[in-house]
Amino acid sequence: MAQTITILGLESSCDDTAAAVVRQGEGAAQILSSIIYGQTELHSAFGGVVPELAARAHAEKIDLCAAEAMQRAGVSFEDLDAVAVTAGPGLIGGVLSGVMCAKGIAAATGLPLIGVNHLAGHALTPRLTDAVAFPYLMLLVSGGHCQYLIVRGAEDFKRLGGTIDDAPGEAFDKTARLLGLPQPGGPSVEAEAKAGDPAHIRFPRPLLDRDDCNLSFSGLKTALMRARDQIVAQKGGLTHADRANLCTGFQQAIVDVLAEKTRRALRIYLQETPAVPLLAVAGGVAANTAIRAGLETVCTEMGVTFTAPPLRLCTDNAAMIAYAGIERFRLGARDDLSLAARPRWPLDRTSPSLIGGGKKGAKA
Ligand code: KG4
Numbered sequence: 001m002a003q004t005i006t007i008l009g010l011e012s013s014c015d016d017t018a019a020a021v022v023r024q025g026e027g028a029a030q031i032l033s034s035i036i037y038g039q040t041e042l043h044s045a046f047g048g049v050v051p052e053l054a055a056r057a058h059a060e061k062i063d064l065c066a067a068e069a070m071q072r073a074g075v076s077f078e079d080l081d082a083v084a085v086t087a088g089p090g091l092i093g094g095v096l097s098g099v100m101c102a103k104g105i106a107a108a109t110g111l112p113l114i115g116v117n118h119l120a121g122h123a124l125t126p127r128l129t130d131a132v133a134f135p136y137l138m139l140l141v142s143g144g145h146c147q148y149l150i151v152r153g154a155e156d157f158k159r160l161g162g163t164i165d166d167a168p169g170e171a172f173d174k175t176a177r178l179l180g181l182p183q184p185g186g187p188s189v190e191a192e193a194k195a196g197d198p199a200h201i202r203f204p205r206p207l208l209d210r211d212d213c214n215l216s217f218s219g220l221k222t223a224l225m226r227a228r229d230q231i232v233a234q235k236g237g238l239t240h241a242d243r244a245n246l247c248t249g250f251q252q253a254i255v256d257v258l259a260e261k262t263r264r265a266l267r268i269y270l271q272e273t274p275a276v277p278l279l280a281v282a283g284g285v286a287a288n289t290a291i292r293a294g295l296e297t298v299c300t301e302m303g304v305t306f307t308a309p310p311l312r313l314c315t316d317n318a319a320m321i322a323y324a325g326i327e328r329f330r331l332g333a334r335d336d337l338s339l340a341a342r343p344r345w346p347l348d349r350t351s352p353s354l355i356g357g358g359k360k361g362a363k364a
């Protein structure tokens with residue numbers, strides 16, 4: 001019979017300060033509490049996350065957040081088996097705040113400390129929400145990350161490819177800025193795109209000529225800027241229809257690229273002959289209806305089940321860190337007070353490194 005494990009998880013690698021308590025016994029894991037203090041307002045005037053401001057806000061909030069998560073869960077330190085914390089990859093000042101808080105708790109209580117890779121947190125979420133069995137294919141699409149991973153075990157990931165420059169969420173955010181739409185850019189570009197004519201502007205589909213699972217989104221943003229400037233030069237400004245057409249063209253290019261690269265990633269993954277072939281997505285961009293529909297179509301075509309965790313668990317949160325901590329704890333992993341905060345931390349050290357780093361921090 002599986003031992004019941006209760007873990008406090010901390011997350012502070014980007015612009016959300018989060019803490020959660022997750023418990024798992026014999027069956028599915030239970031999220032006893034999950035607290036998130038977002039920083040959207042703090043950074044809104046700057047058009048992106050300002051690392052120093054983020055770090056200071058994390059340092060102010062992380063211990064309060066941990067205390068609140070424990071109080072809401074109704075647990076004390078004696079009820080915990082360990083404290084898990086995001087130890088990277090991410091904005092280093094923020095990661096340090098979480099790691100220092102977790103070390104403080106471990107030193108004061110004697111609880112084991114478990115460092116968790118933020119990407120592993122996202123990648124293992126389908127097991128927290130749907131008890132999915134290994135192996136499955138994960139597409140992580142957020143403001144900071146974009147990669148295909150075959151998840152073979154809690155510490156066994158095979159990266160098939162990823163972005164070589166911007167993440168798709170970053171491209172949505174930059175596009176919104178170029179068109180004077182509010183941040184975060186994803187939801188505002190998606191809303192604007194609904195009114196656009198998909199046949200009006202066709203943007204390039206980067207890297208589709210290369211037979212691999214790597215992606216690139218920074219050229220798309222430049223193409224959009226050129227198209228915008230051309231319209232402005234001709235007409236003296238953008239009409240609502242122009243803006244909508246630009247958004248539709250941009251979004252459709254991302255939908256098509258993700259659909260085709262997913263097809264390629266699925267072909268490689270299916271060679272592992274999983275009992276129930278499954279594609280799971282995580283990250284804020286997975287909220288996009290057109291992108292989801294594109295991925296679901298590819299999955300139907302290839303006889304693969306498609307799953308997306310609820311949005312609050314798709315985006316950054318600490319429940320995924322606590323859960324990944326439970327998986328690592330069961331495998332016997334323990335860290336000590338020498339645990340390092342890491343700006344870069346690839347999940348799969350055997351695959352070649354992908355160059356690039358964006359506004360939301362280093363890509364792993
Ligand atoms: O996973 P997330 O909350 O944070 C990190 O990046 O870590 O993702 C946020 C990103 C932002 O870039 C945001 O613009 C994008 O997800 N996003 C979307 C949508 N909703 C959020 N992108 C496209 N369509 C959406 N509906």
Ligand code: ZN
Binds near residue numbers: 118315316
């Ligand atoms: Zn994330």
